[in-house]
Amino acid sequence: xxxxxxxxxxxxxxxxxxxxxxxxxxxxxxxxxxxxxxxxxxxxxxxxxxxxxxxxxxxxxxxxxxxxxxxxxxxxxxxxxxxxxxxxxxxxxxxxxxxxxxxxxxxxxxxxxxxxxxxxxxxxxxxxxxxxxxxxxxxxxxxxxxxxxxxxxxxxxxxxxxxxxxxxxxxxxxxxxxxxxxxxxxxxxxxxxxxxxxxxxxxxxxxxxxxxxxxxxxxxxxxxxxxxxxxxxxxxxxxxxxxxxxxxxxxxxxxxxxxxxxxxxxxxxxxxxxxxxxxxxxxxxxxxxxxxxxxxxxxxxxxxxxxxxxxxxxxxxxxxxxxxxxxxxxxxxxxxxxxxxxxxxxxxxxxxx
Amino acid sequence: xxxxxxxxxxxxxxxxxxxxxxxxxxxxxxxxxxxxxxxxxxxxxxxxxxxxxxxxxxxxxxxxxxxxxxxxxxxxxxxxxxxxxxxxxxxxxxxxxxxxxxxxxxxxxxxxxxxxxxxxxxxxxxxxxxxxxxxxxxxxxxxxxxxxxxxxxxxxxxxxxxxxxxxxxxxxxxxxxxxxxxxxxxxxxxxxxxxxxxxxxxxxxxxxxxxxxxxxxxxxxxxxxxxxxxxxxxxxxxxxxxxxxxxxxxxxxxxxxxxxxxxxxxxxxxxxxxxxxxxxxxxxxxxxxxxxxxxxxxxxxxxxxxxxxxxxxxxxxxxxxxxxxxxxxxxxxxxxxxxxxxxxxxxxxxxxx
Numbered sequence: 001x002x003x004x005x006x007x008x009x010x011x012x013x014x015x016x017x018x019x020x021x022x023x024x025x026x027x028x029x030x031x032x033x034x035x036x037x038x039x040x041x042x043x044x045x046x047x048x049x050x051x052x053x054x055x056x057x058x059x060x061x062x063x064x065x066x067x068x069x070x071x072x073x074x075x076x077x078x079x080x081x082x083x084x085x086x087x088x089x090x091x092x093x094x095x096x097x098x099x100x101x102x103x104x105x106x107x108x109x110x111x112x113x114x115x116x117x118x119x120x121x122x123x124x125x126x127x128x129x130x131x132x133x134x135x136x137x138x139x140x141x142x143x144x145x146x147x148x149x150x151x152x153x154x155x156x157x158x159x160x161x162x163x164x165x166x167x168x169x170x171x172x173x174x175x176x177x178x179x180x181x182x183x184x185x186x187x188x189x190x191x192x193x194x195x196x197x198x199x200x201x202x203x204x205x206x207x208x209x210x211x212x213x214x215x216x217x218x219x220x221x222x223x224x225x226x227x228x229x230x231x232x233x234x235x236x237x238x239x240x241x242x243x244x245x246x247x248x249x250x251x252x253x254x255x256x257x258x259x260x261x262x263x264x265x266x267x268x269x270x271x272x273x274x275x276x277x278x279x280x281x282x283x284x285x286x287x288x289x290x291x292x293x294x295x296x297x298x299x300x301x302x303x304x305x306x307x308x309x310x311x312x313x314x315x316x317x318x319x320x321x322x323x324x325x326x327x328x329x330x331x332x333x334x335x336x337x338x339x340x341x342x343x344x345x346x347x348x349x350x351x352x353x
Numbered sequence: 354x355x356x357x358x359x360x361x362x363x364x365x366x367x368x369x370x371x372x373x374x375x376x377x378x379x380x381x382x383x384x385x386x387x388x389x390x391x392x393x394x395x396x397x398x399x400x401x402x403x404x405x406x407x408x409x410x411x412x413x414x415x416x417x418x419x420x421x422x423x424x425x426x427x428x429x430x431x432x433x434x435x436x437x438x439x440x441x442x443x444x445x446x447x448x449x450x451x452x453x454x455x456x457x458x459x460x461x462x463x464x465x466x467x468x469x470x471x472x473x474x475x476x477x478x479x480x481x482x483x484x485x486x487x488x489x490x491x492x493x494x495x496x497x498x499x500x501x502x503x504x505x506x507x508x509x510x511x512x513x514x515x516x517x518x519x520x521x522x523x524x525x526x527x528x529x530x531x532x533x534x535x536x537x538x539x540x541x542x543x544x545x546x547x548x549x550x551x552x553x554x555x556x557x558x559x560x561x562x563x564x565x566x567x568x569x570x571x572x573x574x575x576x577x578x579x580x581x582x583x584x585x586x587x588x589x590x591x592x593x594x595x596x597x598x599x600x601x602x603x604x605x606x607x608x609x610x611x612x613x614x615x616x617x618x619x620x621x622x623x624x625x626x627x628x629x630x631x632x633x634x635x636x637x638x639x640x641x642x643x644x645x646x647x648x649x650x651x652x653x654x655x656x657x658x659x660x661x662x663x664x665x666x667x668x669x670x671x672x673x674x675x676x677x678x679x680x681x682x683x684x685x686x687x688x689x690x691x692x693x694x695x696x697x698x699x700x701x702x703x704x705x706x
Contacts, residue, residue: 153577153578153581153582153585154578155576155577155578158576158577158578158579159578161576163575163576163578163579164575164578164579164582164696164699164700165578165579165581165582166578166581166582166585166586166704166705185705187700187701188700190582190699190700190702190704190705191705192704192705222516222517223508223511223514223516224506224508224511224620224623224624225506225507225508225511225512225516225517225518225519225620226511226516226517226518227619227620228506228518228519228612228616228617228619228620229506229517229518229519229543229612229616231615231616231619232506232519232610232611232612232615232616232619233519235610235615236610239610253606253607253610254606256610257585257588257589257592257606257609258585259581259582259585262584262585262588262615263581263582263584263585264581266581266584266585266619267577267578267580267581270577270623271577343517346517346543347517347540347541347543348540349543351519351543351545352519352538352543352544352545
């Protein structure tokens, strides 16, 4: 018998990561006395042949489009009406970041003042003038609720197959993180809780830039030492960037050793879409846009977008010379720097002075 | 014209890493006013067909056995008499660690009291009862000279081909590190100087244990997330181990972000002999010894040896439960744990409590 004061979970998004998390959360809440069993997952409706995706999920309990072959729990209910997901106590944001703003607007009237958000989106928002803006800040400002993040080395396909991994749950209030951990944690999905959500979130965005660089190294056949150097130099520039621009939010160096830090960076640099773009930037003369069309079915890679915003911030603050790797990757993405000149940019790096 | 007060460099060892470093140092001292141009490199003599290895190196300027195809500078002189290398001002130790003790004994009478050692050996020494002993401590105790380390993500073959990489030069006295940096640094071999030599040295040894684990994951086909988790959990156990047993020597968390830390760990976990042993531990039923014979031409992999010493220390201090990954890898190497149970050991890890 469940308690009457049960907490409701809503999942905003139903791609491969959203559906994977839906599976985990759906199964977990079945066993948690203080959570409502039904978990609503917002689906942007689309037709799959003659049928609707939401109806397929609710009848066959499988997201045939974005997570085929993985059985979803019956209590995970696809919902096309965003307001019906938005009245939950815990709101899990797991949608492409470019849709976040408009979705927040639609959700707003229904969101409880006591709700708590958690973002699984690896990306950044762009402020008008000032460069990078955290997506959790966008959620907090639009909905007036606190919002943390769940980040880590979590390729959705592998998590959906229950292959062992780790994740980092970051929330300013550690008690909220510990409570939330119960709905995410499984014996194959291991979670550490931290309070430094700013670093966790930024690592999830900035690593995509480094991954493009790692792909360039692959494309140039430059070997293991060079790749490790690019990953590490990238990591140090990520760290310096975070301490430079977000120092007032108390970043903690230990966060870089969490799954959201080094582990996610490693996974992303040894696979994934940004590495692929980097590889082909080095082996073809095509633009990022053309490569996205060819290789990613037209979807955007986050790395080049994030690199452009980072570049803008560094330029505004006259710090380009302190971040040779991030700058070089941006210039390679813009086709302003030939990829085979990438390494030249890393020689005489401030780290080696 | 060189100064009369020039410093002499001796290289103790001439394997692939020794010869690679010999090339770098030989070329660098040619341009340094305060260093003697001749660099002596100790060679354990062996016959190559009808010829002697030392004579080949000195006539053809190539180490045809351990670094074939790479031209060595003329001023790098192979020397079979250890005492003729031992009177240098800077002594670079780059030999298999099992030979270190006996070589030090032979060198001792000729070593200057003002000499400075630098170890490039990635391994550990074993104290009689107390487990791990640093090789630099062995050098310092035997020769009565200070000894630092040069560590990093430096596969010798790639460095010898002048592919871009980084390394960490760690010396308690930063001025010695800065001076030494001049003989190692090139535009493709970039060096950061730090004072935390204990962490730098231990990372170089402990990473080999984690690499065996990474190889097991490869052999089990467990995917990118799992591999990243194993690397990170291993990294955290390395860190905790160093802070646990070497805390009185002031380890610094920042060192883990240097090339000797995360970069070397990554390179080692994505290639190299320990990964190979791990892979075959997972896919065969052979012992480590048998695999070393088959795969490494009879040479020892460092990972299993180091794991055994680490295990002994953890057992003595009743800390086995705090280091599930290091313990599991030792047990897999000993064939006491089936490799497919590795992941079970990582569930409920103290990091995720």
